[in-house]
Amino acid sequence: MNCDDVSKQSGLHPKPPGLVLQYGTAGFRTNAKLLDHIMFRMGLLATLRSKKTKATIGVMVTASHNPEEDNGVKLVDPMGEMVTPTWEGYATQLANAEQEDLLAALKDIIEEEAINMSQEADVFVGKDTRSSSASLSKAVLDGVSALGGRNKDYGLVTTPQLHYMVCCQNTQGKYGEATVEGYYKKLCQAFIQLTKNASNCTDDQKHLSVDGANGIGALKVREMESYLKKELHISLFNDGSAGKLNHQCGADFVKVQQNPPTGMKINSGERCCSFDGDADRIVYYYTDSEGQFHLLDGDKVATLISTFLKELLTQAGIDLEIAVVQTAYANGSSTNYLEDTMKVIVRCAKTGVKHLHHAAQEFDIGVYFEANGHGTVLFSKAAEEKIRQLAEDSIADDERKRAALLLQDTINVINQTVGDAISDMLLIEAILAIRGMTIQQWDAIYKDLPNRQLKVKVSDRRAIDTTDAERRAVSPTGLQEAIDTLVKKYSQARSFVRPSGTEDVVRVYAEADTQESADALAHEVSLAVYRLAGGVGGEPKPLH
Numbered sequence: 125m126n127c128d129d130v131s132k133q134s135g136l137h138p139k140p141p142g143l144v145l146q147y148g149t150a151g152f153r154t155n156a157k158l159l160d161h162i163m164f165r166m167g168l169l170a171t172l173r174s175k176k177t178k179a180t181i182g183v184m185v186t187a188s189h190n191p192e193e194d195n196g197v198k199l200v201d202p203m204g205e206m207v208t209p210t211w212e213g214y215a216t217q218l219a220n221a222e223q224e225d226l227l228a229a230l231k232d233i234i235e236e237e238a239i240n241m242s243q244e245a246d247v248f249v250g251k252d253t254r255s256s257s258a259s260l261s262k263a264v265l266d267g268v269s270a271l272g273g274r275n276k277d278y279g280l281v282t283t284p285q286l287h288y289m290v291c292c293q294n295t296q297g298k299y300g301e302a303t304v305e306g307y308y309k310k311l312c313q314a315f316i317q318l319t320k321n322a323s324n325c326t327d328d329q330k331h332l333s334v335d336g337a338n339g340i341g342a343l344k345v346r347e348m349e350s351y352l353k354k355e356l357h358i359s360l361f362n363d364g365s366a367g368k369l370n371h372q373c374g375a376d377f378v379k380v381q382q383n384p385p386t387g388m389k390i391n392s393g394e395r396c397c398s399f400d401g402d403a404d405r406i407v408y409y410y411t412d413s414e415g416q417f418h419l420l421d422g423d424k425v426a427t428l429i430s431t432f433l434k435e436l437l438t439q440a441g442i443d444l445e446i447a448v449v450q451t452a453y454a455n456g457s458s459t460n461y462l463e464d465t466m467k468v469i470v471r472c473a474k475t476g477v478k479h480l481h482h483a484a485q486e487f488d489i490g491v492y493f494e495a496n497g498h499g500t501v502l503f504s505k506a507a508e509e510k511i512r513q514l515a516e517d518s519i520a521d522d523e524r525k526r527a528a529l530l531l532q533d534t535i536n537v538i539n540q541t542v543g544d545a546i547s548d549m550l551l552i553e554a555i556l557a558i559r560g561m562t563i564q565q566w567d568a569i570y571k572d573l574p575n576r577q578l579k580v581k582v583s584d585r586r587a588i589d590t591t592d593a594e595r596r597a598v599s600p601t602g603l604q605e606a607i608d609t610l611v612k613k614y615s616q617a618r619s620f621v622r623p624s625g626t627e628d629v630v631r632v633y634a635e636a637d638t639q640e641s642a643d644a645l646a647h648e649v650s651l652a653v654y655r656l657a658g659g660v661g662g663e664p665k666p667l668h
């Protein structure tokens with residue numbers, strides 16, 4: 125390590141003394157003004173990680189669904205997955221070392237991981253459309269070059285596109301070509317192949333309204349359109365030309381508010397979807413003839429995809445174990461439907477894609493989705509191989525072979541590295557087309573239990589500790605007992621609380637047989653959190 129280079133460069137990206145930040149659910153995230161040193165240091169860390177793994181590492185500058193003023197950074201490991209937990213720890217150590225201790229903190233990591241500093245390093249960098257992203261990604265590049273790493277700056281890309289590039293690079297192109305064009309070609313070709321199996325699809329059925337959250341997803345949908353060869357007709361809203369990023373639009377707004385985004389023309393009955401600020405989440409919705417809003421969230425997406433895959437596996441006569449991974453936020457109706465009616469294995473993981481991804485890897489086919497619409501499907505090597513063999517088998521009967529070919533195209537339309545709004549959109553659109561299914565029919569597969577999500581401000585959210593995939597609180601004392609007592613007052617009710625990993629709040633979730641009950645329960649549980657876990661500001665007010 126050239127200590128002089130690192131010292132000199134880091135002096136240009138000084139850390140505000142005393143500032144402490146944590147690598148949270150999805151990297152560092154806070155007001156963009158506080159992040160310059162973090163970015164530089166993540167450039168350093170990505171370079172070390174690259175030397176250690178002898179592979180290309182990704183760094184994405186984004187704060188996803190957070191407001192425009194915020195920014196953040198996530199590290200991408202060699203196969204395109206989220207960086208491994210030990211290195212999240214190093215990220216936090218490095219981020220919080222005071223300026224004069226930075227070199228020592230770096231040396232600690234080098235020693236701990238026995239990193240050969242003469243090994244070459246490669247780092248891919250991407251950024252979202254936030255105004256702060258340009259200078260912050262520049263700081264990442266400075267960090268990479270300070271440790272002598274090579275970089276490739278992809279500029280404006282969605283988070284899942286950057287994950288995809290890293291995986292393509294490290295598989296020497298086996299997963300695809302590490303360019304944005306290669307990404308569109310692979311996904312769109314697979315989509316077009318799939319929709320050839322949709323008979324009599326009308327122009328109306330090919331139409332989809334997309335809310336781009338005024339972010340990177342909108343730019344990338346525009347870029348992709350020509351590759352779709354008119355097999356999908358997209359009306360794009362909130363494309364960033366006028367509105368503010370994530371402001372009253374985007375997947376997070378739609379999911380949490382249970383309302384349509386502003387800035388979008390919605391005709392009753394028409395299929396619509398929203399991306400989030402870095403296009404790794406998607407939710408669908410429509411309004412009915414009475415003007416009532418219907419949300420189809422990540423749970424509905426997981427159900428649609430797993431039903432489709434299960435049917436194809438049966439038709440193909442291939443025996444593979446399929447599972448759906450959810451979090452505690454999954455609607456109770458979805459879990460019941462998946463387990464009792466569809467008879468698929470369901471697992472509950474902690475919030476955060478890294479946990480779901482990990483759990484999904486344990487099955488031949490693992491479908492994972494957070495209720496907010498972040499998710500994808502993972503196929504084991506063995507599963508892909510079985511499907512490939514049947515698709516290429518010259519003596520297999522027609523129905524089996526057709527199913528295997530559909531499965532192969534399905535694999536190719538999916539971005540297996542991480543949840544991807546664009547790829548999920550293409551998959552969902554293809555499934556609806558192939559099955560000749562309307563959004564109303566999809567919605568009717570099961571009926572969501574009414575639910576409510578709230579936030580409570582407390583002086584220190586670490587006061588809350590959870591267990592059982594975050595479904596039960598173990599501290600502070602008395603909180604879980606209070607929740608249990610409240611839940612018993614309502615029918616079909618469930619509630620849990622957990623500290624957010626991206627915002628300085630405690631999140632409260634409640635569901636019950638009616639919206640009034642869900643709202644009342646969420647409010648009562650918020651009060652319990654406020655009273656038992658050190659609430660700040662005014663007491664939570666009832667919703668009605």
Ligand SMILES: CC(=O)N[C@H]1[C@@H](OP(=O)(O)O)O[C@H](CO)[C@@H](O)[C@@H]1O
Nearest residue numbers: 149150476477494496624625626627
């Ligand atoms: C309830 C909820 O939607 N939580 C989100 C949110 O995490 P929190 O730790 O809850 O703030 O942001 C994460 C990153 O985008 C996402 O993975 C997660 O699902």
Ligand SMILES: [Mg+2]
Nearest residue numbers: 188400402404
């Ligand atoms: Mg996101």
